[in-house]
Amino acid sequence: MALAEITARIRAAEAAAGRAVGSVQLIAVSKVQPLERVVAVLDAGHRLFGENYVQEAASKWPDLRARFGPVQVHMIGPLQTNKAKLALDLFDAIHTLDRPSLAQKLAALAQARGSCPDLFVQVNTGEEPQKAGVLPADLAGFLKDCRALDLSPKGLMCIPPEGEDSTPHFAMLAGMAADHGLTGLSMGMSGDFEAAIAHGATHVRVGSAIFGARAYPA
């Protein structure tokens, strides 16, 4: 199946970049995919998935975890502050920490429960007005605010502008992560994960190349 092919391409890209085998984690992005495709990937032994919508994840993963045992699910879509509590119940990592109000909310919730999922700060590397993410110029201040709230983000995440070469964005994100001593790099999707690995990605988010095209409800 496509999962095996993508995994093989990831291992080859690690080797080509002189990186350790297994240094890149594959997040299988299962948003809006039919359940039978998700089950097929679980049956193949994969245990790390990505979702974009809290409600959809809540309707899917408690049942699938009961059936398949521990599965890591990462939130990779925009997170509304009023869904943060539910998100902490569901997700092992949040890749879309993108604003002070969300940092404050997550900090309060994490304090109350005594644990926090792994956090990645989303950076709007293309400075696109319609896109979420902290602007590159604001990253240092935002990380400082996070640390003042006792949050310690593990890494950075980006979604490069559509139709542009992703490579400069991956290089920029890697540079910013290094500047701030962050080891996680969530970057690379179906069309560009090998380039992301060449630039140091630790987490690639691959959906359609594993599951097939997404059919959004009309």
Ligand SMILES: *Cc1c(COP(=O)(O)O)cnc(C)c1O
């Ligand atoms: C949907 C999505 C992906 C997966 O995209 P594909 O092109 O299907 O691999 C990756 N990252 C984010 C943030 C997404 O929303």
